[in-house]
Structure formats: structure tokens, C-alpha cells
Amino acid sequence: MDGLRAELSASLARGGNLALNAPPGAGKSSRVPLWLLAEPWSAGRKILLLEPRRVAARALARYMARLLGEEAGQTVGFRMRRESAISSATRIEVITEGVLTRMLQDDPELPRAACVIFDEFHERSLVADTGLALCLESQAALRPDLRLLVMSATLDMQSVSRLLGRCPVLSCQGRSFPVEMRYCPVPGRAARGAHAASGIWRHAAEVAAHLLRTEHGSLLVFLPGEGEIRQMAALLEGRLPPDVLLCPLYGNLPPERQDAAIAPAPPGLRKAVLATAIAETSLTIEGVRLVLDAGLTRVARFDPASRLSRLVTERVSLAGAAQRAGRAGRTQPGICCRLWDRKEENGMRPQIRPEILDADLSNLALQLAVWGVSDAAALPWLDPPPAAHLAVARQNLQELGALDSRNRPTALGRSMASLPLPPHLSRLLLLGRENGHGALACCMAALLEERDPLLRFRDTAANALPIEAEAAANPGRALAPRGTGACDPGCDLLRRLDWLCREGRGGAWRRLRDWAARLAQLTGIKGDLFNIATADAEALGRLLALAWPDRVAKRLPESKDAPGRDLGTAHFLLRSGRAAWLPGGDALARRQFLAIADLDGAGARARIRLAAPLKREDVEELFHAQIRFHDQLTVNDDGSVSARRQKTLGALVLEDAPLPRPPAGACAAAICAFLRQGGPQALARLPWSDAARQWQARVMLLRELEGEPWPDVSDAALCNSLESWLAPYLTDCTSLGRFSAARLQEALRAQLPPQLARRLEKQAPCRWQVPSGAQRPIVYGEEGGPWLAARLQELFGCQDTPRIADGRVALTLRLNSPAGRTLQVTQDLAHFWRHGYPAVRAEMRGRYPRHPWPEDPLSAPATALTKKKLAAQGKA
Numbered sequence: 001m002d003g004l005r006a007e008l009s010a011s012l013a014r015g016g017n018l019a020l021n022a023p024p025g026a027g028k029s030s031r032v033p034l035w036l037l038a039e040p041w042s043a044g045r046k047i048l049l050l051e052p053r054r055v056a057a058r059a060l061a062r063y064m065a066r067l068l069g070e071e072a073g074q075t076v077g078f079r080m081r082r083e084s085a086i087s088s089a090t091r092i093e094v095i096t097e098g099v100l101t102r103m104l105q106d107d108p109e110l111p112r113a114a115c116v117i118f119d120e121f122h123e124r125s126l127v128a129d130t131g132l133a134l135c136l137e138s139q140a141a142l143r144p145d146l147r148l149l150v151m152s153a154t155l156d157m158q159s160v161s162r163l164l165g166r167c168p169v170l171s172c173q174g175r176s177f178p179v180e181m182r183y184c185p186v187p188g189r190a191a192r193g194a195h196a197a198s199g200i201w202r203h204a205a206e207v208a209a210h211l212l213r214t215e216h217g218s219l220l221v222f223l224p225g226e227g228e229i230r231q232m233a234a235l236l237e238g239r240l241p242p243d244v245l246l247c248p249l250y251g252n253l254p255p256e257r258q259d260a261a262i263a264p265a266p267p268g269l270r271k272a273v274l275a276t277a278i279a280e281t282s283l284t285i286e287g288v289r290l291v292l293d294a295g296l297t298r299v300a301r302f303d304p305a306s307r308l309s310r311l312v313t314e315r316v317s318l319a320g321a322a323q324r325a326g327r328a329g330r331t332q333p334g335i336c337c338r339l340w341d342r343k344e345e346n347g348m349r350p351q352i353r354p355e356i357l358d359a360d361l362s363n364l365a366l367q368l369a370v371w372g373v374s375d376a377a378a379l380p381w382l383d384p385p386p387a388a389h390l391a392v393a394r395q396n397l398q399e400l401g402a403l404d405s406r407n408r409p410t411a412l413g414r415s416m417a418s419l420p421l422p423p424h425l426s427r428l429l430l431l432g433r434e435n436g437h438g439a440l441a442c443c444m445a446a447l448l449e450e451r452d453p454l455l456r457f458r459d460t461a462a463n464a465l466p467i468e469a470e471a472a473a474n475p476g477r478a479l480a481p482r483g484t485g486a487c488d489p490g491c492d493l494l495r496r497l498d499w500l501c502r503e504g505r506g507g508a509w510r511r512l513r514d515w516a517a518r519l520a521q522l523t524g525i526k527g528d529l530f531n532i533a534t535a536d537a538e539a540l541g542r543l544l545a546l547a548w549p550d551r552v553a554k555r556l557p558e559s560k561d562a563p564g565r566d567l568g569t570a571h572f573l574l575r576s577g578r579a580a581w582l583p584g585g586d587a588l589a590r591r592q593f594l595a596i597a598d599l600d601g602a603g604a605r606a607r608i609r610l611a612a613p614l615k616r617e618d619v620e621e622l623f624h625a626q627i628r629f630h631d632q633l634t635v636n637d638d639g640s641v642s643a644r645r646q647k648t649l650g651a652l653v654l655e656d657a658p659l660p661r662p663p664a665g666a667c668a669a670a671i672c673a674f675l676r677q678g679g680p681q682a683l684a685r686l687p688w689s690d691a692a693r694q695w696q697a698r699v700m701l702l703r704e705l706e707g708e709p710w711p712d713v714s715d716a717a718l719c720n721s722l723e724s725w726l727a728p729y730l731t732d733c734t735s736l737g738r739f740s741a742a743r744l745q746e747a748l749r750a751q752l753p754p755q756l757a758r759r760l761e762k763q764a765p766c767r768w769q770v771p772s773g774a775q776r777p778i779v780y781g782e783e784g785g786p787w788l789a790a791r792l793q794e795l796f797g798c799q800d801t802p803r804i805a806d807g808r809v810a811l812t813l814r815l816n817s818p819a820g821r822t823l824q825v826t827q828d829l830a831h832f833w834r835h836g837y838p839a840v841r842a843e844m845r846g847r848y849p850r851h852p853w854p855e856d857p858l859s860a861p862a863t864a865l866t867k868k869k870l871a872a873q874g875k876a
Helices: 002-013 028-036 054-067 099-106 126-141 157-163 188-192 196-214 226-236 255-262 318-329 342-347 362-371 387-400 411-417 423-434 438-449 467-473 493-501 507-523 534-538 540-547 616-622 666-678 680-685 690-706 715-720 741-749 754-763 829-847 867-875
Strands: 017-021 046-050 076-079 092-095 113-118 147-152 169-171 179-183 218-222 244-249 270-275 288-293 296-303 308-315 334-338 552-555 569-574 579-583 593-600 605-614 628-635 641-649 652-658 767-769 775-779 787-791 812-816 822-826
Touching (some): 002 017, 028 046, 046 126, 092 099, 147 157, 179 318, 196 218, 196 226, 196 270, 196 288, 218 318, 244 255, 362 411, 387 411, 387 423, 423 540, 438 507, 438 540, 605 616, 680 715, 690 741, 690 754
Parallel strands (some): 017 169, 179 334, 218 270
8 A cells, every 4th residue: 555655645635536446455444544644635624534334433443543552532533323432633533324424414515524535435335325425516516625535445446436527546456465265165955955044054163163173363254144143153152162262243232342353362362253244344353364254145125115124135246255255364364265166156246236226215315305405316326326215215204294295304304314313213203302202212212223132132241141031130110011032022112112221231231221312312302211101101102103104004803714814823904005914922913003113024924023002093193184084885796886984094994884875976986897897798797688789789880881980889898988988877876786778778879979879770770671561670790790581572572682881781681481481691682583592482382382482583572471362462
């Protein structure tokens, strides 16, 4: 790094921005900020160093302070939400989480800052992306003299350079020691068996124990989460050499335990540090020359459809794996063991996926609104926030009252944005203060921001005690019923409140109480925070319902026939329409209403993790303005209509009662919906008469000939337009059985205006007068076109085939015998007289001798009479 100092100094002296690429161990995080202290342009102002992880920020600040021979809080300090060490003499502030965003919101000029350094930018945290976008806006509009320096070990810095206005890019090789790469994939049987997960960690424990037995130095093991760290620690118990100390390292660990994990081992001892991804960057753990990488990382994925985030375990990226391997060569030559096959690296993602693409963007949307940005895409991003995630975030904020209908921040929204909490917890805290339940709100905000404290063993001065053991050691009043035991504490938040308010011990307990006290200080809430009265505890469900309005839930009735229902499980429906469940033995499983604070978003049905009971009257009081009344009409299989009036809150049905007299037209709409659901074939349930079907076929014939203006009255078209033609004739009809054929025919005929109705009678008549003078019906709608049946003798004298539709359609003639049996079917009558009639005459004159069979049918009179009646008629 020393070789770059002059060039880096000159670049920043010219003003503007700079991108720095340096590998792990190069010293960029600790040396560059100290260099900048001596620059003339930084005199009297601060260097802000943004770190993506708290443990790294604290350790880095203390390390730089030691380089100056000072304690953290003098020239070099750190500031984060729950902990800070700064003074009036502090020139370098190592900051993390939302501190930079809040500093910019307080004063966009950052008047006391000379430079903002974004360290480890390859981690692509949402905080870093947001901070850089806002700093670039501030620089462009208010602070052209503000320097921005982006540092990374693995990121493509050309894209960063373009984002920073095509700034210079500096690179160095750094100094690191060689690392021997070993690949130790999980044996096939262990990886594929029924207990594959436990097989992976047993294999990891074996590799870790072997490394510590055969190699010198300390070991750093990368695992996806706290649960795996605990499992690994249990598997290594009794298998490690006596000189090895086992140290966990993860985000929720108390700061003193984190410091102990990264501190040098005592003389004569070494360490096995079991860590999450927080140990990938900006941390040098003294003595580590062995790295074991499980190749997994745990990240949050937000689903905009369900509005839920879920933790997923996935493969580490190649860049992340390189960072992890680099930990082994920071101070001496080392070894990195990877629990996968080298060939698998061909399918691994090259870089870390930016958090902005997968996170819940509610806090980002609120901060941007307060910043004054209506179009997030207008800000400079490496990866712009997804539109769907932003839309859901803004909808959430509107429901919380933080944004108005035009996505502008309300006064409440500005207050929420000023608090170091996510929006839902900010709303909870402010609601509690407004409603006289401030102490309760502070305790709950502290509890809900971290992982459930009753799901893990808590740290004590001696050993970790399970929750029930700690409860026995510290008896006190209980605001909530006990759960099902240490392994399953249930989902009732009142039990967590009880745990927090009792006199206890342990790092998690102390840390949460300190944070609750800090929140009370920030919001001006006074009094004894941990003396929660029963009346206050009963208000918890109301506060949660207002803070998470879309998660109010109602218990569904038990049903053996419902698909996807497990017996012994309590099923709930959320106001948003999502399904959720609880184990049947949970203390809240029998409650009718719940206010849910935490859900596991995996799967079609979410597991309720943390909730509080809620009364029905509370639901109606809190959300009275959003409650709606709906008339629910259903059509039974027999065609009858059942009507009920429902009182609903979103997807929740609060009341459901019979409706004896549904509103006018409601039955008609229900019947139409019922018929449409069944498709065109369902129209057969209407009382069709032959006349109605013939009318339909006549209109369709003319539509085929002329197109418009004849309407489409096919079954498919009628099914798609039921509301326009059928519904007006279903008034006060509560059953299909009460709808008459005459009414149906009336509804159909009403589709034709008078002029078309007259043309229909003329162009496609119902009957045709045969030469004998009789009116014979024309049958439409069958294959082969319209047809007419008559006795053969009734067409004597008719030379040509009868036609309709102004002669465009020839009728098919069914020429019958005197007994009504068909003798001939033809559409060419003239041809029949010449060629077919002689044969018919020869055969039929003997069978029907009383009827005329003249040799020349065209000159004979048409008749339906016998020869005798014809003769008598002639004499008369």
C-alpha cells in the first residue's frame, strides 16, 4: 500500500472521487484513513469511514487508535446505533448501519466531513449503496469539495469509477502470505442421506479436529449462522487439543464476546473461532493460519407478493470464498480447507448479490421520501432498487401513516425516519409513547429487533443456562403463561417481555435492556421501563396490530376436509390473505385473533414465530375505518341462491349472517357469475325452448352471411356477456328454477333492435309456404343448413329449390312419403324431378295407390290430399 500513498494523496488533493482496489491484507482499511489526516484539505474536518459490519467497525477503530498510541474515542473513534466512542478530538469516525444516512438527513452538506470512505464495498450492503447514492447527490448539489473514496478487494472497480463520474482507479497487489488450498468435499453418503445437514457438520467437525491436531496455529471456521455455530461447537466438544480455546463469533454475540473472539490468544494457547460471514473482511484475528470454509452463507430474501422476508442458506460467491481463504494468509503462510469439490466452483456466482435486489426496502423508501426523492431511479446506483420491492415498501409505509397518497413523508413518517429502527418498530415505539404505553413499546422494540432471545442459550458469567433454568434461578412475576419448555418457548411475546422485565443475567438480557433504555432516551420516555403493569401488557396486541396492520390474523375453524391442513395444527388467515400456522400445543393456538410480529416466510403457509393475543373488539375499534360490509351470494348446485352479509377486514371475515333480502340485482349478478364459471355448456341450465334455440340459429345464420350489425349470440358469446343481456331479466329471481322459458326468449329477442327483428322475420323466416298452400316450419342450426320437410306431392309444380335470405341460402328439402317417411333429401329440386322422381314414382305408386303419382310432376297440382279427395274437391 505504501507505494500508492503519493498517488492516492495527489488524486484526492485535486478534488473529486477515487476508487481503490486492494486485496485482503493490504492494509487499506487501517492505513488509508490515517494517511488522510495529514492532508491539507482535511484540516479541521473529519474522515468518515463506513464499515458494513459492527464487529469490524469496532475492531478497526481500536486497531487504528492503537497505531496512534491512543484509546478509541480520541483521534479515532467509532459510532453505531448501540455503541459509540467519540469525543471532540475525534477526526476519524468509523461508522456503520444507518449512521451515515441519518447524518445526511440531519444535514445534507455534511459540513464537518472532508471525506467519506466506503470500505469493503464489494459486500454490496444496502446501507453502503444508499449512503453512496445520497453522498453523490450531496456532492453534486451542495458539497463539490467533499471527497468520496470507495475501497474494495474483489469488486469490478470500473463500474464504480463510472458511477463516481469516471474517477481514477488505483490498484495495488498488497502483501499476503501464500495459502495452500485443500478441497475436502463431504462424502457422498453423508451429503445425500436422510440426515444430510447433520452429516455435513459432522464432516466439518472431523476436518476441523484433524487440522488442529496436525497443524499449528489458530483455526477460523466459516459457517452460515448462529445455529450451525452452536451445533459445530457441540460436535467439537472433547475432540480438540487441550491448548485450543473454542470461540464463537456472530452478529448477536455481546460485544465483549466478539472482542474476545478476535483478540490474540493467551500465551501458550490458540483458538478455534467459529464465525459467520462477519469474519470475511476488515478483521485480522491474530494467530489464524488455518481456515475451514463450509462454503455457505445465510441471507435474507424479501418476497414482495407476501411482504415477508425469509432467511435462505446458499452457496458463497467466488469473491466471498476468496475473501475467506485470504484470512489464512494475513500474518503467515496458511492453509484453507474447502468443504466442496474444486469442479463445483464452475457453478458458483462470481460476486456477492447486492442486498438492494433482495431486501425489504421499506426503510430505504422512507429515507428517500424524507430526502425528497420521488423517483428512486433518478439517484446514482450501481444497481437500482427493484420497482416491485419499492412499490410494496411504499404501500407498507402508507398503511403505517408514514407516507401520504403521493408518497410524500408525513410528520409521523419524518419522526419514524429519525429513529434508528426499521419503520414497523419505529411506528410501534411512537404509538406506545402516544398511547401511554411507552415503557412497553421500548421493551418490545428492543426484543423484536433481534433474534428471539428464548430460542437460544443465553450467556452468563459461568455457563449458558437454558431459559427454564434461568427462570428457576430468577423467580419473579409472570405476565404471560409459560410455554412448552426450553426447546419450544412458543410464540407469545408476553413471555419474552416477562423474561426481559425479571431480574436476570446474561449478555443478551443486559444488551436488550440497555437498548430499551436507549430507545426510551431517544423518544423522551421516562419512568421504570421494566415494571410493566398487567394493563400495559394487555395493550401489546393493540400496539402490534397498528405496527403490522397487514398481519392481524384470525383462527380458521378446524376441518378434516380442508386441503393442506394438518391435524393438531392451528391454522390462521392473515388480513393480507396469507395463510399461517402454529403448533396445536402453543399457548396462543386457541386464540381467535392474533397480532403477529414475526413470520417465517418460507413455503405457502408461514410459521408464526412471535405474536400477541388480540380481542375481537380491539380489531373492530382499531380498524373501524377499514372494515367493509359485503353481501356474499352463492348459487347452489340446484340453482338456488344463498345470500349472506359479511363484515370483513381485508381477507378476514369478522361476521357472517344470513341475508333474507339481498339487494336488487345481487341475485342476478350471482347467477351470472355461476353460469360463467361453468362455461358455455352451463347455459344449458337455462330454460331453453325450441323457439329460443331456433331464434339463436336464425340470427347466427344472418351473422355468418352479413357479419355486423347482427350480434354474436353463440353460446360462448352469450356466456361472456351475461350481465348485459340476461341480468336485466333476472330481477328478483332467487333461483334458476323460477326463470321461465318465456322470460329467456324475451331476453334473447331484446338483443335485436326493431329494424333487425323485422329483417330477421323476412330474411330467415320461421316457415315457408309450400305450393300446396300449407306453412311448413324451417329448421335452423343443424349441419347442412336450414331445412324443410313436406310431402313430395306438396311440391308438385315447384321447379326450383326454395331459397331464403334474398336467395342466398337454398333450403334443404326432405321430401316425404304420404306416411311421413323421407324419400329424398335434396337442395336441387329441378334435378330431382328429372332424375330421381321417376324411380321414386315407380316404387311408391304401388305402395301408396290412393295418392297421385303423375308422370309430369311439374304440371300436376300440388296437394296433400288423396286422389279421391282431389276428385271430390274437383266436382265440388
